[in-house]
Amino acid sequence: MAEAVVEERATAIVFDEVAVVEGAKRGDPQALSALYEQYFPKVYRYVASRLASTEDAEDVTEEIFLRVLNNVGNFEWRGLPFGAWVFRIARNEIISHVRRQKTRGIPAELTESIADYAPDHTLAIETELTMVVVRQAVERLPEAQRQVVALRFIAGLSVAETAQALKKTENNVKVLQHKAIAKLRLMVERD
Amino acid sequence: MDLFDRLPGRQAATFAEATSLLDDGLDLDLVLELFAADAPWLGPLLRTEAGIVAAGERVQPSYYFAGALKQKFISAGVRRGTAATAAPVALPARPARVAFAAAGLAAASAIAGVVTFGLLTAGKAEPGDWDYVFRASRERFDDTLSRQGDPIEFRLRQGEARVTVITQLSSTDDPIDDATLDALQDEARELIKLAELTEFDDAQKEQVLQFEERAVAALTGVKPSANADPAKVEATIQVVQQAAAAATGIKPLPEPSPSASPTPGEGTPTATASETPSATPTQTAGASPSVAP
Structure with a gap:
């Protein structure tokens, strides 16, 4: 697991965001692949931290990447990192999904487009249990703190990236993350 | 923030x-x-x-x-x-181009509005009015259409319309220019041409006579303040009368003219003394010696 994280960080260092995004706009397969590899793990973790169901997380992640693809041609460099743009799409998609669920009043439907064949079911259950505790605690936070925790500590964005994705200042994010972790510590200890 | x-x-x-x-x-x-x-x-x-x-x-x-x-x-x-590469590249909408297109659209809309308003209000337009050009255009259009319908009916309507214009201008003391009078003359000459080609029926003859009556009344009633050329007015009357005569076969009553009146030179003593001495004894003094014993 640690090796995977190190590999992810190494990939981030060599990731030329501008070149990759421009290549993806042209339909370059290598650029599209690099873009996917760069953002998929973070986006999936972020979505999974906000949605209880694995099927919902996969559905929403798929929808996010399709939206990225549909709109990448319109993306313009205006001082905002591409990652912040991606996570704004992700955030909006999660909100839309939750609204749809509330409107229907039923759990999200199972997806049939991409089936889940987890290779290690034991690991999946263990992960789900761990995330259940975290998710339940995070859900009791105010929305702003919830968003910061999901992006900053679960998706793995930096303070600056989190601020840009949420349209907040870095100082604001620093305050929110401190308050959120302090509250979560109390919740986890009490539970 | x-x-x-x-x-x-x-x-x-x-x-x-x-x-x-x-x-x-x-x-x-x-x-x-x-x-x-x-x-x-x-x-x-x-x-x-x-x-x-x-x-x-x-x-x-x-x-x-x-x-x-x-x-x-x-x-x-x-x-x-791939689709984006193959698709035609849309030129970016530059501000100048957008402004030019907007101005063109606004101008076209304004022109269309003026034309529509002009056509709607040109029914009673008179020469000198801003919308008279629309009336003239519509009449030309009607003229074209009339060539496929009854040309006599159309020409009479046109003539009546010219007379109405003159009457309106005269009643408001507006000037009646030569073009207005020429237009009426043109209509009358068209009637003359038609009369040479075909014979008018009784109803048409009656219409022509009414047209003549109205036209002559309008023209003779033109006030001096209308600044109309009197000679032009007189000539227009004559053309209208000629049209009525051609259409109906009824010639207008002869009017006294300077050329028809006797001149002093026509009853010369030498010409009349030898041929008709008794006929003109009082006109020429020179005739009396020839009839004396």
């Missing part, structure tokens, strides 16, 4: 620094050593944060889902990129 931005407190700033070091790959114990003075309160927070991060990193999508979505993403992206 800057207005409501507040600096983080000392603990929040310290926590942010410490988490940044953890992001950079530093070990938790090493970070706590660096912030030794804050370790009592910072340690529990960083452990909680590390636990959340670890929980997040353990969340892994299934290989199948990750691979299938990647394949879908790349293939869809390649298709879109």
